[in-house]
Amino acid sequence: MSINLYEKANEFLVGGVNSPVRSFKLTGLTPIFVEKANGKYIYSSEGKKYTDYCLSWGAIILGHNSKIVRKEVKKAIKKGLSFGLCHRYETELARLVQNAFPSMERMRFVNSGTEAVMSAIRLARAFTKRKKILKFDGCYHGHVDTLLVKSGSGVGELKESSSEGIPKEFISFTISIPFNDVELLRKVFKYDGKELACVIVEPVPANMGVVTPDENFLFEIEKLCKQYETLLVFDEVITGFRVSPGGAQEIFGLKPDLTILGKIIGGGMPVGCFGGRKEIMEMLAPIGNVYQAGTLAGNPVAMRSGISVLKYLLENKSIYSRQRELLDYFKKEWEKKRIPFQLNVFSTIFSIFYTTKEVKNYLDAKSQDIEKFKKFYTKLLENGIFFPPSCFEACFLSLKHDEKDLEKIIKIFYF
Ligand code: PMP
16 A cells, blocks of 8 residues: 555655655665554554654654644644744743753744754854854755755765755865764864854764764864854754753753754654854844744744643653663663674664664764665564664654563564
């Protein structure tokens, strides 16, 4: 049935999809078409049930179709779907975000992570009056022209490290270097530091699979940024409200100049957000001259969906220690069984890399054995386990996942 749906989709949608990784291209399989999702499960149009570790690419944390969110969304839609004007729920969501991310003194909501990143970069350039930006290979910051340079996520599957359709001139101010390479980082700053508007980084990269920053790496970035008056931009679209309420910056005790959020803060609805130091953010229109706008930005249904999730998370922080406990257990079992693949865990997120080598950067991630990935991916699916359909992505847990679910994964890899 999915094959039929996929064929039909291909008649209208490019490649049958609205986002490339959903096509299952890397797996060599036909994409699953989802009929419904509930709790930790997704149900395919063929009537198959899967335990979901993709969770709408990390946007869902309470579990699919959560009553908590549904109740609030129902209340919202009774009052109208879109106003395109100010309303109090924008302020309420911003207050909750700031509660967890004090570095976001002022913020603005948009409709996607990509949009938020694009605007943050514009702002960083305007504030510093500089052109260059530094990013890290394998980090993905949405499909922003200037950042599609050695990106992770779906771009990792393309032969070219960048995308076609982006003039060389557009990316001529983008520098991309390997993550966790302090020496190279210092060198870049030495030569280009005074021209760098910002460093943008996923503090815990999750788009080449999950990679842990070496002990001093983020601190060194922060130090160099301060020294050269370059803005530090943390892209916490995945890590925000995921690895801890206040994201990776809370865990590491760092204070970026700008932060990007998305996914969880919309509770499953399309929301992105960028925010940071007041003096930088106030360069945005209507106060300043950096232009940015959005017809559906601050949509009341999306705002209230996000409010319901953030309120729950901020009132029930034990959800994070519970998820960490689960992944500690998973890691211990994985090691005990001597499974010959690399398992990277950071706080509440994880990735399996189909290699025996330690994965600390994009090059390591790219050394994976894709054939092995395909084989195990098929096995996972056959056993009712849904991972993101690529070996360059992160896996997530919801409120509903437990030890038994993780044991089922172990069984697939150890037999
Ligand atoms: N930044 C990061 C770290 C992401 O993981 C993503 C999407 N996976 C984005 C930005 C782009 O967000 P969106 O897909 O909502 O445009």
